[in-house]
Amino acid sequence: MKEKILKELYTHQGKYVSGEELSEKFQVSRTAIWKHMNNLKKQGYTIETTHKKGYRLVETTEKLIKEALKEHLETEEIGQEILCFDSIDSTNNYCKKIAKDAVHGTVVISEEQTVGRGRLGRNWSSPKGEGIWMSIVLKPSIPPTEGMKMTQIAAASVCKAIREITDVEAYIKWPNDIVVGGKKVCGILTEMAGELHKIDYLIVGMGINVNNQEFPEEFQGIATSLTIQKGKKIDRKTLILCILKTFEELYQHYICQGTLEKTLEIIRLYSAVLGKTIRIIKGEEEIKGKVLEINDEGLLKVQLEDGRQEMLISGEISIRSENGYI
Incomplete structure (x- = not known):
């Protein structure tokens, strides 16, 4: 119900929607509507309440809203379904639960991850509202041996998008990290399920330190964020849209041409390790x-x-x- 109310508010963004209208539309009491509004406010949504007018959603860059992302997304496959959560254990874990029935290109995003993880079982700090914690479900018709190429596509997409949106000089530390100033801002975790000659699904997870101001002690020497490097806050929505758009371009080129040529152009250009x-x-x-x-x-x-x-x-x-x- 809460998600339905949020969608209704976003559809009428900038305008008030009365509690009576919402009550009639969703067949619940005005008190139930009021309680859902308070819960949304607690989750960080800015909702104005005015006597005799109702409720109005004030869109900000602080909160990731499915409808706001869908409205501006220019891809055909990647992001055709988007699921946004306030908190989740891990976006990769959730994708594995829904992968069998999820459509190709489904994107799962959460404001925080309680048990975020990286390659080789490492922990990943995913504080609420500060980063981009996102996974994509893919169902390509490629051999399982080709599956890990999705990591390369993701790395190139994130690096290119960071440079384009923030002007921060990001580099790719082969195979799955994005670094800035010698420290890590993004890790990519690709997981696959299938048989010997067939992929059932691939999940590409991306954890990006966007507006983090501090890190747990264990990460302080190796991690940084885009806002620390840039000196100002970054619009997460704009960065997500650019990543998904770039990912689709590189993914479609690989699927149609059978080559990583476009992806490798980016990886070589912005490599943090070539020649070292x-x-x-x-x-x-x-x-x-x-x-x-x-x-x-x-x-x-x-x-x-x-x-x-x-x-x-x-x-x-x-x-x-x-x-x-x-």
């Missing part, structure tokens, strides 16, 4: 190597200290710079 010496970490083992290239499959070609050349597949590998995170 990195530490390659797998479990307890750590070796050094210089990054020579990112090949046409999106794999990292490195020259190890002993002179051997090797292609790195993301999998269980982490990479760091010689002396720090990146």
